Amino acid sequence: MESIIPLITVTLLGGLLWLVIMVWAIRNHQYSDPEGDAHRILQTDYDDEPGDPSA
Amino acid sequence: MIALDSSSEAARTGEFLFGVQDMHCAGCISALERALSALPEVVSVRVNLTNRRIRILADTETEPERLAQCIRETGYTPIQLDADSIRLVSTTPQSQGLLVRLGIAGFGFANVMIYSVVVWSGAEGTTRDLMHWLSAFVALPVIAYAAQPFFLSALRVLRNFRLNMDVPISLAIILASGQSLFETAQSGQHAYFDAALALVFFLLSGRYLDLQTRMTARSAAAQLSAIEPDTTTTLAEGKEVNRPIGEITEGATIIVRSGDRIPLDGEITTGSGDLDNSFLTGESRPESVKQGDQVVAGQFIHTGRLEIKVTRSSANSSLRRLVKMIELAESARNRYTTLADRAASIYAPAVHLLALLGFFGWLTATGDTRLSINIAVAILIITCPCALGLAVPAVSAATTGRFFRSNLLIKDPDALEKLAGVRRAVLDKTGTLTLGIPIIDRVSGIHPQALAVAGALAASSRHPYAQAIHNHVMESAIPLATLDKVVEIPGSGITGIWNDQEVRLGRSDWVGAGSTGHSATWLRLGGDVFHEFRFIDRIRSGTRECIKGLQDLGIETILMSGDTEEAVRALADTLDIDQWFATARPEDKMAMIDKLTRQDGMTLMVGDGINDAAAMARSDISITPSSALDVTRVAASVVLVGDDVSRIPEAIHLARLAKRRVLENFTIAGCYNAVAVPLAMAGLATPLAAAIAMSTSSIAVTLNSMRMR
Numbered sequence: 001m002e003s004i005i006p007l008i009t010v011t012l013l014g015g016l017l018w019l020v021i022m023v024w025a026i027r028n029h030q031y032s033d034p035e036g037d038a039h040r041i042l043q044t045d046y047d048d049e050p051g052d053p054s055a
Numbered sequence: 056m057i058a059l060d061s062s063s064e065a066a067r068t069g070e071f072l073f074g075v076q077d078m079h080c081a082g083c084i085s086a087l088e089r090a091l092s093a094l095p096e097v098v099s100v101r102v103n104l105t106n107r108r109i110r111i112l113a114d115t116e117t118e119p120e121r122l123a124q125c126i127r128e129t130g131y132t133p134i135q136l137d138a139d140s141i142r143l144v145s146t147t148p149q150s151q152g153l154l155v156r157l158g159i160a161g162f163g164f165a166n167v168m169i170y171s172v173v174v175w176s177g178a179e180g181t182t183r184d185l186m187h188w189l190s191a192f193v194a195l196p197v198i199a200y201a202a203q204p205f206f207l208s209a210l211r212v213l214r215n216f217r218l219n220m221d222v223p224i225s226l227a228i229i230l231a232s233g234q235s236l237f238e239t240a241q242s243g244q245h246a247y248f249d250a251a252l253a254l255v256f257f258l259l260s261g262r263y264l265d266l267q268t269r270m271t272a273r274s275a276a277a278q279l280s281a282i283e284p285d286t287t288t289t290l291a292e293g294k295e296v297n298r299p300i301g302e303i304t305e306g307a308t309i310i311v312r313s314g315d316r317i318p319l320d321g322e323i324t325t326g327s328g329d330l331d332n333s334f335l336t337g338e339s340r341p342e343s344v345k346q347g348d349q350v351v352a353g354q355f356i357h358t359g360r361l362e363i364k365v366t367r368s369s370a371n372s373s374l375r376r377l378v379k380m381i382e383l384a385e386s387a388r389n390r391y392t393t394l395a396d397r398a399a400s401i402y403a404p405a406v407h408l409l410a411l412l413g414f415f416g417w418l419t420a421t422g423d424t425r426l427s428i429n430i431a432v433a434i435l436i437i438t439c440p441c442a443l444g445l446a447v448p449a450v451s452a453a454t455t456g457r458f459f460r461s462n463l464l465i466k467d468p469d470a471l472e473k474l475a476g477v478r479r480a481v482l483d484k485t486g487t488l489t490l491g492i493p494i495i496d497r498v499s500g501i502h503p504q505a506l507a508v509a510g511a512l513a514a515s516s517r518h519p520y521a522q523a524i525h526n527h528v529m530e531s532a533i534p535l536a537t538l539d540k541v542v543e544i545p546g547s548g549i550t551g552i553w554n555d556q557e558v559r560l561g562r563s564d565w566v567g568a569g570s571t572g573h574s575a576t577w578l579r580l581g582g583d584v585f586h587e588f589r590f591i592d593r594i595r596s597g598t599r600e601c602i603k604g605l606q607d608l609g610i611e612t613i614l615m616s617g618d619t620e621e622a623v624r625a626l627a628d629t630l631d632i633d634q635w636f637a638t639a640r641p642e643d644k645m646a647m648i649d650k651l652t653r654q655d656g657m658t659l660m661v662g663d664g665i666n667d668a669a670a671m672a673r674s675d676i677s678i679t680p681s682s683a684l685d686v687t688r689v690a691a692s693v694v695l696v697g698d699d700v701s702r703i704p705e706a707i708h709l710a711r712l713a714k715r716r717v718l719e720n721f722t723i724a725g726c727y728n729a730v731a732v733p734l735a736m737a738g739l740a741t742p743l744a745a746a747i748a749m750s751t752s753s754i755a756v757t758l759n760s761m762r763m764r
Contacts, residue, residue, distance in 0.1 A: 012166060022158040023155055027151070035104045
């Protein structure tokens with residue numbers, strides 16, 4: 001029984017961490033242009049400051 | 056003060072949006088972004104390939120035309136979009152909100168599943184209770200937040216005393232949560248928190264896909280809306296000034312030149328020219344007009360400069376009246392119930408009835424209220440329409456994506472299903488099957504020297520017949536004759552001096568050849584030597600394949616045009632179409648469509664002119680090439696980018712395939728219910744069985760839908 005407690009804590013915290021990352025990614029418009037991103041990964045010129053694709 | 060003026064860089068940058076339909080790869084992205092960021096006034100550029108848009112932040116003073124020019128020079132076709140109106144119709148915040156809900160539901164689903172596995176593997180006593188309490192602790196807040204879209208939608212329809220799919224969904228989620236909480240408090244054996252979360256997660260996925268499909272459709276519609284010319288040249292105190300069309304009053308004089316479209320109805324006070332009526336009437340032959348003639352908004356000027364006294368202001372113009380007619384036609388169109396809606400209207404009451412039946416059956420048989428409620432909840436969860444809620448959106452999302460990639464923009468969300476049911480296609484001639492650009496019919500018997508003179512006369516003119524002659528001469532590699540004093544007389548023809556003799560190319564009565572009935576142009580080579588040039592409309596590339604494809608799919612093809620009987624019959628003969636109607640006015644077309652839509656199956660209308668727009672709005676489904684006027688594009692339910700009409704049968708084939716997938720998915724869901732519902736009724740549906748059954752059926756329909764991609 002006692003061995004379960006840390007496991008539960010780890011899964012819950014892990015899940016919450018994943019959730020925070022996901023919400024951050026969505027708010028950063030990382031899901032706004034899936035098709036474009038699929039192509040951009042093939043480009044050789046690296047863009048440090050990509051614009052906002054939300055439009 | 057100086058410091059205030061140069062306050063911040065950000066305050067002086069504005070947003071510019073362009074729709075670019077013809078970009079599709081990593082190379083396009085780099086080329087466009089590199090070319091645009093090279094402009095000094097541009098601050099940042101970002102291509103969105105999913106929506107086919109470019110968002111540019113640049114100095115507010117930048118002329119949009121300069122940016123458009125840069126895109127054109129890179130090799131793409133930009134459509135300027137109004138950033139504010141795009142933001143109004145944008146569903147981005149909505150889709151982001153849904154994605155966050157989906158993420159949270161996924162988090163809850165995954166965690167509760169871990170606890171459930173412990174219970175399924177045989178946990179007893181306090182361990183099971185702990186797992187149930189933990190599940191409740193995670194599941195209840197997650198459900199309260201993530202399932203809100205279903206609750207709100209169910210509440211909305213219940214207020215109107217109606218049922219939709221969200222009512223059984225909400226009921227299942229709420230009842231399952233409540234019952235599970237009660238069982239947990241009683242140290243009971245079965246809790247359905249995992250099933251409730253699975254429902255929320257799967258159905259939110261379906262909702263998200265559905266929104267994406269609608270967003271694609273809506274952004275396509277936004278890209279195509281209203282790019283009307285908004286200013287025109289008018290005479291004010293003897294000077295030419297540009298004014299918005301809305302401000303021009305009746306009695307004012309406006310000036311239009313070759314290459315313009317007439318913005319308002321009026322009467323010609325000065326000048327003469329040749330007008331193209333093809334958008335208005337479907338007639339391919341240019342019309343000559345002179346002082347005193349009436350002109351209507353929408354006519355295109357090939358040659359000449361006209362001063363027009365406006366007889367009707369913009370609010371009353373014939374173009375505006377046509378738009379009204381289209382709106383009226385649209386409101387009279389039969390409301391179409393989608394397959395999913397029809398399925399839902401049977402499904403929702405049936406689910407409630409089954410759950411009630413299970414509840415009362417077990418209550419009378421055992422007298423145990425708690426057991427009966429558990430059975431009813433199990434039935435509600437098992438029958439919950441995961442497949443319906445996920446299968447249809449997944450298929451339409453995959454299909455819309457495929458349409459989008461092959462340059463078909465779907466504006467009407469129901470268009471896919473209607474396209475699948477098309478039984479007959481009504482096709483317009485000028486501008487749709489033909490290009491509306493004349494080419495020379497036959498020149499045999501005309502001396503090369505005559506051709507050389509005609510080509511030289513025609514070289515500088517913008518009249519379509521002149522351009523046809525010039526192109527023909529250039530293609531035949533005949534050197535042009537040398538002429539002096541070439542003068543174009545708009546509305547009549549072109550004259551010049553060749554070998555000290557006057558030569559004329561133009562209308563038969565002006566040239567002096569007497570009047571003939573044909574749509575021909577005559578050349579006079581000094582004295583009484585006449586040559587006749589006849590023209591036919593050039594057939595669009597892919598027209599033959601389009602007609603053949605439609606006929607192969609078993610679709611009845613009908614040709615309907617406002618052009619002369621002679622021209623329509625000739626085209627019908629070459630294309631092998633038996634049913635054709637000529638000299639059809641817009642009202643005739645609409646009446647014809649009305650008659651056809653009353654028959655079985657869907658009627659497709661393909662057209663591009665203003666004269667087709669009302670008929671298109673009235674037909675079940677309509678397709679227009681993107682070269683059409685905005686009025687027509689607004690009326691159409693599908694827009695074809697580019698001019699390859701052979702994509703139309705392909706699109707119908709694809710839509711039929713999509714419909715078959717949806718029906719397959721219904722069958723899969725039906726089979727699953729046929730097995731699972733009796734089990735639930737018999738009280739054999741444990742939470743484990745429910746979780747397995749629900750996941751497998753959802754995954755099965757999703758995989759089947761993905762075959763569309």
